Amino acid sequence: MRVTTKGQVTIPKEIRDRLGIGPGSEVEFLPTDDGVRVVAVNENISEEEASRSFSRLLDQMAGTLDLGGMTADAV
Structure with missing residues (x-):
């Protein structure tokens, strides 16, 4: 897949x-350890699916906080 000059x-x-992606649909690009994951944004998801998605996002973000040289105790 080629990226255009407009990205x-x-x-x-x-x-x-x-x-189910069509004109006007929204997608998210989520960085992973080995590339990028493209996810369709579905505004009509259940509370349970939203909770699972949030949990997956937290798992992906675990350990990625840049404290700018500060220790965890200082935060």
């Missing part, structure tokens, strides 16, 4: 169809 990429049709 755009085209999501393959098969993936758009599978995720």
